[in-house]
Amino acid sequence: MLLADDHDILRDGLRALLALAGDIAVVGEARTGYEALAEAERLRPTVVLMDISMPELDGVEACRRIRQQTPETRVLFLTMHEADEYFFRALRAGAAGYVIKRTAAADLVAAVRAVARGESFLSPGVAHMLVNEYAERGADTSRVGSASGESGAGDAYETLSGREREVLQLVAEGYTNQEIADRLTLSIKTVQSHRAAVMEKLGLRDITHLVRYAVRRGLVDPER
DSSP states (O other), X not given: OEEEOSXXXXXXXXXXXXXXXXXXXXXXEESSHHHHHHHHHHHOOSEEEEXXXXXXXXXXXXXXXXXXXXXXXXXXXEESOOSHHHHHHHHXXXXXXXXXXXXXXHHHHHHHHHHHTTOOEEOHHHHHHHHHXXXXXXXXXXXXXXXXXXXOTTOGGGGSOHHHHHHHHHHHTTOOHHHHHHHHTOOHHHHHHHHHHHHHHHTOOSHHHHHHHHHHTTSSOTTO
């Protein structure tokens, strides 16, 4: 499996924990969403264990691309985000599992094994939340649509192209237009065009609102 998280100490701890399981081999590590994408394509692991809040390319978008490029690889999210919007974004991107970081170690190992077998796994807390939400909403067709993989009509983020999502995250992380252009191999004019499109589609007035939006979406970790 591949470990993808920007915190070195967490990856070290996960590697040690999974080594104790005896039947789980960590074949690689990644610190950014782009690294996770490249390593998944190079190593073709059975499972990628990944955080949602990843630098440069968020985990959900990385998951979407991994599933497109290496569909045999399954993605299990290990994250601090418990709100349902993060879960449904992950589900739409093709995630096979979703585990909260405060989950017991035994549950994480069970999740990795389940996902490797081709099954799905939800952290108990997330599963309980979803059961309650479905019970409260009843036959809420809009929520069912999201769970089955359809984009919510009211979610402006889903209207962004892959490139626009990359630009959104890099702007929120503090990169200049020139740095983004160099990183994505684009012209300054193209970056400015993508940036303007992002602001318009999301209804954001300035960079402050853009950063706040990115934090709310889990694209940027405010404590990083």
